Amino acid sequence: MTTVTIWNEYRHEREDDEAAAVYPDGIHETIADALADGQPADSSLEIRTATLDEPDHGLPPAVLEETDVLLWWGHEAHDEVADEVVDRVQERVLEGMGLIVLHSGHFSKPFKRLMGTTCNLQWREDGATERLWVVDPGHPIAEGIDEYIELPETEMYGEPFDVPEPDRLVFTSWFEGGEVFRSGCCYRRGNGRIFYFRPGHETYPIYENEEVRRVLRNAVDWAEPTGGKGGSGRTFGNRERDRD
Amino acid sequence: MTTVTIWNEYRHEREDDEAAAVYPDGIHETIADALADGQPADSSLEIRTATLDEPDHGLPPAVLEETDVLLWWGHEAHDEVADEVVDRVQERVLEGMGLIVLHSGHFSKPFKRLMGTTCNLQWREDGATERLWVVDPGHPIAEGIDEYIELPETEMYGEPFDVPEPDRLVFTSWFEGGEVFRSGCCYRRGNGRIFYFRPGHETYPIYENEEVRRVLRNAVDWAEPTGGKGGSGRTFGNRERDRD
Amino acid sequence: MTTVTIWNEYRHEREDDEAAAVYPDGIHETIADALADGQPADSSLEIRTATLDEPDHGLPPAVLEETDVLLWWGHEAHDEVADEVVDRVQERVLEGMGLIVLHSGHFSKPFKRLMGTTCNLQWREDGATERLWVVDPGHPIAEGIDEYIELPETEMYGEPFDVPEPDRLVFTSWFEGGEVFRSGCCYRRGNGRIFYFRPGHETYPIYENEEVRRVLRNAVDWAEPTGGKGGSGRTFGNRERDRD
Amino acid sequence: MTTVTIWNEYRHEREDDEAAAVYPDGIHETIADALADGQPADSSLEIRTATLDEPDHGLPPAVLEETDVLLWWGHEAHDEVADEVVDRVQERVLEGMGLIVLHSGHFSKPFKRLMGTTCNLQWREDGATERLWVVDPGHPIAEGIDEYIELPETEMYGEPFDVPEPDRLVFTSWFEGGEVFRSGCCYRRGNGRIFYFRPGHETYPIYENEEVRRVLRNAVDWAEPTGGKGGSGRTFGNRERDRD
Numbered sequence: 005m006t007t008v009t010i011w012n013e014y015r016h017e018r019e020d021d022e023a024a025a026v027y028p029d030g031i032h033e034t035i036a037d038a039l040a041d042g043q044p045a046d047s048s049l050e051i052r053t054a055t056l057d058e059p060d061h062g063l064p065p066a067v068l069e070e071t072d073v074l075l076w077w078g079h080e081a082h083d084e085v086a087d088e089v090v091d092r093v094q095e096r097v098l099e100g101m102g103l104i105v106l107h108s109g110h111f112s113k114p115f116k117r118l119m120g121t122t123c124n125l126q127w128r129e130d131g132a133t134e135r136l137w138v139v140d141p142g143h144p145i146a147e148g149i150d151e152y153i154e155l156p157e158t159e160m161y162g163e164p165f166d167v168p169e170p171d172r173l174v175f176t177s178w179f180e181g182g183e184v185f186r187s188g189c190c191y192r193r194g195n196g197r198i199f200y201f202r203p204g205h206e207t208y209p210i211y212e213n214e215e216v217r218r219v220l221r222n223a224v225d226w227a228e229p230t231g232g233k234g235g236s237g238r239t240f241g242n243r244e245r246d247r248d
Numbered sequence: 249m250t251t252v253t254i255w256n257e258y259r260h261e262r263e264d265d266e267a268a269a270v271y272p273d274g275i276h277e278t279i280a281d282a283l284a285d286g287q288p289a290d291s292s293l294e295i296r297t298a299t300l301d302e303p304d305h306g307l308p309p310a311v312l313e314e315t316d317v318l319l320w321w322g323h324e325a326h327d328e329v330a331d332e333v334v335d336r337v338q339e340r341v342l343e344g345m346g347l348i349v350l351h352s353g354h355f356s357k358p359f360k361r362l363m364g365t366t367c368n369l370q371w372r373e374d375g376a377t378e379r380l381w382v383v384d385p386g387h388p389i390a391e392g393i394d395e396y397i398e399l400p401e402t403e404m405y406g407e408p409f410d411v412p413e414p415d416r417l418v419f420t421s422w423f424e425g426g427e428v429f430r431s432g433c434c435y436r437r438g439n440g441r442i443f444y445f446r447p448g449h450e451t452y453p454i455y456e457n458e459e460v461r462r463v464l465r466n467a468v469d470w471a472e473p474t475g476g477k478g479g480s481g482r483t484f485g486n487r488e489r490d491r492d
Numbered sequence: 493m494t495t496v497t498i499w500n501e502y503r504h505e506r507e508d509d510e511a512a513a514v515y516p517d518g519i520h521e522t523i524a525d526a527l528a529d530g531q532p533a534d535s536s537l538e539i540r541t542a543t544l545d546e547p548d549h550g551l552p553p554a555v556l557e558e559t560d561v562l563l564w565w566g567h568e569a570h571d572e573v574a575d576e577v578v579d580r581v582q583e584r585v586l587e588g589m590g591l592i593v594l595h596s597g598h599f600s601k602p603f604k605r606l607m608g609t610t611c612n613l614q615w616r617e618d619g620a621t622e623r624l625w626v627v628d629p630g631h632p633i634a635e636g637i638d639e640y641i642e643l644p645e646t647e648m649y650g651e652p653f654d655v656p657e658p659d660r661l662v663f664t665s666w667f668e669g670g671e672v673f674r675s676g677c678c679y680r681r682g683n684g685r686i687f688y689f690r691p692g693h694e695t696y697p698i699y700e701n702e703e704v705r706r707v708l709r710n711a712v713d714w715a716e717p718t719g720g721k722g723g724s725g726r727t728f729g730n731r732e733r734d735r736d
Numbered sequence: 737m738t739t740v741t742i743w744n745e746y747r748h749e750r751e752d753d754e755a756a757a758v759y760p761d762g763i764h765e766t767i768a769d770a771l772a773d774g775q776p777a778d779s780s781l782e783i784r785t786a787t788l789d790e791p792d793h794g795l796p797p798a799v800l801e802e803t804d805v806l807l808w809w810g811h812e813a814h815d816e817v818a819d820e821v822v823d824r825v826q827e828r829v830l831e832g833m834g835l836i837v838l839h840s841g842h843f844s845k846p847f848k849r850l851m852g853t854t855c856n857l858q859w860r861e862d863g864a865t866e867r868l869w870v871v872d873p874g875h876p877i878a879e880g881i882d883e884y885i886e887l888p889e890t891e892m893y894g895e896p897f898d899v900p901e902p903d904r905l906v907f908t909s910w911f912e913g914g915e916v917f918r919s920g921c922c923y924r925r926g927n928g929r930i931f932y933f934r935p936g937h938e939t940y941p942i943y944e945n946e947e948v949r950r951v952l953r954n955a956v957d958w959a960e961p962t963g964g965k966g967g968s969g970r971t972f973g974n975r976e977r978d979r980d
Contacts (some may be wrong), residue, residue: 026604085568098609100386121681124728131499137916139895141482142344142439146472151483163732163871166586168683171415171657171900172436176908176916182735184869184910192416194608194654195386203820230388238385238652239395240612248668342853364852365830365925381672383651393853407627408973410830410926413660413903418663420651420672426979428666429623431945437853438898459782484856491914588874629970630832630927632962639971659903679903683874718876726873727883727913 007050007069008224010035011063014055023104023206030055031204031211038217039224049224056081061089068092073102073227075220076109077204085113090215093153094118099238102227103241104220107204110165114201118193125185126162132180133148136187136206143174145188145199145222153215156183159205161185166201177202188219190226195238197227215238253315255307257322259298260450261408267450270434274299275321275448282461283468293468300325305333307466311373317346317471319464320353321448331399339452342438346462346471351448354409359444362437365413369429370376370406378422378445379403380431388396388398388417389432389443389466396422397459403449405429411444421446432463439482443469495538496712498523499551503689504694507623511694518543519565521691524704532552532692537712542570549577554677556580560591561715563708564597565692573601582606586682587726590715594650595692596635598653603688606681607655614650620668622646624675624691628662631676632711633687640666641703649673655688665690666714676707679712683726685715739782739846742767742861743795745810746787748938755938760871763809763936763943764789766826770949781956786796788813793821800824804879805834805950805959808841809936817845824917826850830926831970836952837944839936842897847932850925851899857917864912866890867921868935875906876922877931877954884910885947893917899932909934927970929959 012032016023028036032053039051052071053151054062056078069073074093077086095116097103107117110123136153138146153175162183175188187202201223203210210216257275262268268469271278278295285294296315298306300322312318318337322329337358341347349359354367356415380397382390404442406427413437431446445467447454500520504511515522520541529557539560542550544566556562562581571650581602585591593603617656622639626634641663650671656679663676675690689711698704723725744764748755758764762884764785772782786794788810806825812819825846829835837847842855868885870878885907894915900923907920911976919934935957937940942948 088361094608112430119980120606120608121616122728124726126728126731128733129733132706132731135914135916137895139897139916139918140436140879140901141896142436142474147475150481159729163869164726164873165726165871166728167679168656168679168725168873169659169904173905176895176918178914178916180735181615181733182867182910183731184871184906184908184916186871191656192384193656230386231391232667238654240610240614240654243614243616243671245616245618245649245669247668252704275928287856319927325619338852353715362852363825364850366972370972370975371973372977374977379670381651383672384657406973407625407664408629408970408972409627410970412900412923412925414629415901416657417661419560420674422670422672424979425977426623426666427975428623428627428664430627430664433624435900437900461910465602482856482898484854484858484896487858487860487892487894489860489862489913491912525812628924630924630962635963680872680874718874719879725882 005048005050006072006228007052007070008039009052009054010074010075010077010238011077013053013081014057015081016079020206026207026209031206034211035075036221038211041217041221045142047057053136056084061085062243063089063092065092068096068101071096071101073104073224075104075106076114077106078112079108079206082112088116090114097198098197100195100229101225102196102229103198104223104227105198105200107202110200118198120203121168122166124166124181125164128160128181130160130181131157131162135178136175137178137237138174139176140172143172143224145174145190145219147222148218149215153213153214155203155210157208158203158210161187161202195229199227250316251296251314252283252317252319253296253311254297255321256381257325257444258301259325260323261283262265264450266277271452275450278455279464281318281466282455285461285465292376298484300328305329307336309336311347312340314431315345316473317348317468319348320356320358321350322356323450326356334358341440341442342471344439345474346440346443346473346484347440348471349444354444354477356487361476365409367413368410369408370427372404374404374425374427375401375405379422380419381417381422383420384416384418387416387468389418389434389463391466392462393444393459397457399447399454399457401452402447402454407444436442439473443467444469461488493536493538494560494716495540495558496527496561496563496707497540497542497555498563499542499565501569502545503569504567508694510541514695520601520696522699523563523708524698526708528700529705529709531548532703536716544572549573550730551577551580556584556589557585560717561587561592561595562672563592564600564602566593566600567596567642567694570578570600578602578605585684588683588717588719590684590712590717591686592690592711592715593686594728595690609656610654612654613652614671616648618648618669623666624663625666626662627664628660631660632714633662633678633707636706636711637703645689645700649675649690654695667732683717685710687706687715737780737782738783738804738960738975740771740805740807741784741786741799742807743786743809745813746789748940748962752938758941765939767807768967769954770920770943770952773953774860778913793822795824797824800828800833803833804826804961805836805956807836807838808836808844808846809821810844811840811938814844821848822849825980829928829930831946832927832963833959834928834961835930836955836959837930837976839930839934842932850930854898856898857896858915860892860903860913862892862913864892867910868907869910870903870906871908873921875904875957876907876924877951879954880950881947885945887935889940890942893919893934931955933961954972969976
């Protein structure tokens, strides 16, 4: 049984008509649909959601403890996320929980904490075309994707992207307006796998795109912890001498 | 169905009494046993072997075409491996075939071809103790392994090891005589995964060690091609313009 | 003109007789000597020191602004370092300032902040022998160092070391008691270079060792910012469209 | 004294009117000018050229022995480069010689040998605009370059680019026709630094571009061997035991 928790700030969709029109039940529900798509009847995937305004932001210790892969969408309320929840997310990633950070989540506290950088970038809201090129065709996150994914209307994100050099770069975006962006970045931190994936915006129906949905499913598979929820052993501290 | 081909030079075991005593049926058969260990009755793993003195070294195009993961053990006859077989192994790795290179295979033609370096190192045959420390406890190749694997009698391999910086370093060896070695190194080349694993020697029964056998099984799982035998799409060459 | 600031917690040497005997003027002064060793009369290196109990820990904004490379030694009082100083150190590293973290500084706030992990490890104070093997002989930080540096009495640090996979691994330590450790690790974060170097302990005269001193000088050279103190351009934020 | 050798196939410029008009003295002479630009009167840079049709392709052992950094431009005659020259280039890079591979040199024998992959890519000769974005603003190869370099007329190279994941990615190209490309890639192999830089074509005056010329100079500085021509020590082979 793999437990996936989709965390969403869930403010735009309740406060802004345009966002509500695109994601009437919230971005988290659309992502939940995306992950459930094409699952067999006996799927071992259990999909949950959590949002900012729930107690503990929907992420009390017990929920994080059970979560194998956490997805994170946030934008306008990053600062409202409590530091103790960020602490727990970081700790769980280091233990082995997968973390998938989406779009404007580049500025979320958990991502910045785990990267150690500002995670800043350039941006422009012009609804122009983006092409996400697969630069690593053998990577499991790109499985089933053709040469590129084309999204007709997106917000632009441009380089420089202030993140550590990714362990693997899976996608690089081309933007109609003249920019490029490393839009699919893999990291390992502690025992956990982290994937940053650029697509997604509160007023464009990007999580309805079939190829984007495929990437989300692939990323969940890739991010599952090795050795199950407990992860593999990480022993630290004072060590007795066992050789003379 | 995953097809694994174990390639062995198979000379020491036929020519040298000491090696024959340890590996009477050849190193390849002991590795085949290691991979079959603990497989369920309905295992989808098909295990084959191939040796240097067979026609085409046991690796004609059809065999490589069907192989998902190739293991390679060689030592005294690296130069007898035909370049066209090396060409095919390289091509198949770039298409997605996994390659696991063992011990003295560091000097094999396929490994040197894929690394682009001499793959040289320091060594000493003194039958002293080695400890392979897990430096990446979250890596699937280390799953089920405790802090380290201890081998009571080994040939020493020491740094510097002239290989490209590994993508992931899973094991680092400690040797009784005072040396260290990066003994579990992961690479991606094209669509293929490559794992170099140091343990194994023709006159020490290292492939009987339960933890070494576990690592071999883990490595086969890890090295399987994404998207099946064909791998994911790799389109090259002249490209028509599709945007104006 | 390159400005180097050596930061030291400077508590052990004032409170503990054993440490005071080894480093009577403080670890920072011994490191300052090490950096000045062999500098030409017209050296462009300006060496400063700063300690925890000075105002702003000796690192007010103006000092950090002028610093090209910061060295950091701390141990028992990591928690007393003010978060706003950590913020400034992080910011300056991302702008281009080099950072060299020494020994028990693995647990310092600036290093943990920049790594995004716990930076935990195993340890044992047994005064046994360590050998730091050069695993990357072409790296500028290893220039002038033979195959390894041997230190007769050290505190052991053992794997797993909970840091991101280093961009370049320069040294790996062998310990008499049976452990290994990645003891010279290079990172880039933002425009800044970071080097973690394991040797150094308050009661062993490790910063008197000529080869350790050579590595410290090499590391300062390596960590200097590209393009001078200001670093290269990092432009973020809303971007006008300049193509149609 | 740093010795730079610029190797050029030098066929297009002698056989093709269009190429001759752009590079009348050969691409190598234009690159030699670029490297000499802005050098002080007492520069320690010695610039040499070598071409395919000279004896030993202009690269006899003595020349390679003295070369600190080798630049390589080739296109239509890769196959005419003798394997023994490729062997020597590889050997020298592993010893510490820098190698800068330009444009169509992606398919040259030395680059393919050192990468271990096909180095294949997609391409289109349409003379459209390229922008090389700096994705690593702190890298010395990007020093003095603004956000991007714009080239009004280029041949397109598109992903996937079949090379190992670069150690550092400095530039990523955007092409008017809708493609992206990792166009400035850093590698270390043995003691040597390798930089692949995409710009350059026999019929576009790209090596006259001031920013491209700046990158070439930066890359030569970056690629110089650590520790001078001899590089640092690389000791391999049988090792006596020195600890009991």
